[in-house]
Amino acid sequence: xxxxxxxxxxxxxxxxxxxxxxxxxxxxxxxxxxxxxxxxxxxxxxxxxxxxxxxxxxxxxxxxxxxxxxxxxxxxxxxxxxxxxxxxxxxxxxxxxxxxxxxxxxxxxxxxxxxxxxxxxxxxxxxxxxxxxx
Numbered sequence: 001x002x003x004x005x006x007x008x009x010x011x012x013x014x015x016x017x018x019x020x021x022x023x024x025x026x027x028x029x030x031x032x033x034x035x036x037x038x039x040x041x042x043x044x045x046x047x048x049x050x051x052x053x054x055x056x057x058x059x060x061x062x063x064x065x066x067x068x069x070x071x072x073x074x075x076x077x078x079x080x081x082x083x084x085x086x087x088x089x090x091x092x093x094x095x096x097x098x099x100x101x102x103x104x105x106x107x108x109x110x111x112x113x114x115x116x117x118x119x120x121x122x123x124x125x126x127x128x129x130x131x132x133x134x
Contacts, residue, residue, distance in 0.1 A: 008033075008044070008045070008085075009030065011085050012026070012029065012030055012033065012081065012085055013026065015080075015084050015085050016029070019084065028073065028077065029076075029077040029080055029081070030077075031077075032073065032074045032077035032078065033045070033077055033078070033081050035056075035074070036052075036053070036056050036074070036077075036078060039055075039056050039059065040052050040055075040056070045081055045082065045086060046086055046088065049082075049088075049090065050090050050091060050092060050093040050094060051094070053075075053078050053082075053090060053093050054093045054094045054095075054096055056074070056078075057071055057074060057075055057093075057096045057097075058096055058097045060074060060099070061096070061097045061098060061099040061100075062097055065099070066099055067099055068098060068099040068100070070099070071096075071098065071099045075096075078090070114133055117129075118130055118133060
């Protein structure tokens with residue numbers, strides 16, 4: 001008589017522990033695995049494959065407008081699931097529309113703009129700002 005298969009969550013947890021992944025990685029991977037399963041109307045991952053992973057990753061880029069790093073994180077979680085947990089490597093998942101959301105660049109003042117602001121400060125504040133800026 002074959003024993004009952006452990007829940008997917010417990011399988012993921014066990015493999016994470018055996019491979020010495022961090023708790024943070026475990027939480028992140030489980031988040032993406034659950035998201036994937038929900039996206040595919042609660043089908044078990046063993047009943048899906050590269051096509052469904054491709055659909056999910058493309059949907060993240062096109063409809064959720066996630067950053068490229070976020071899309072890559074989701075892919076890593078699913079590759080881990082199929083390769084290490086289900087022992088069913090994904091192989092080629094086909095062409096995925098990649099996120100093109102650029103990183104947000106910080107706003108930086110030009111030297112002239114910084115000097116204009118510093119010049120408007122009082123004597124003590126100007127000294128402090130000049131030291132911090134310089």
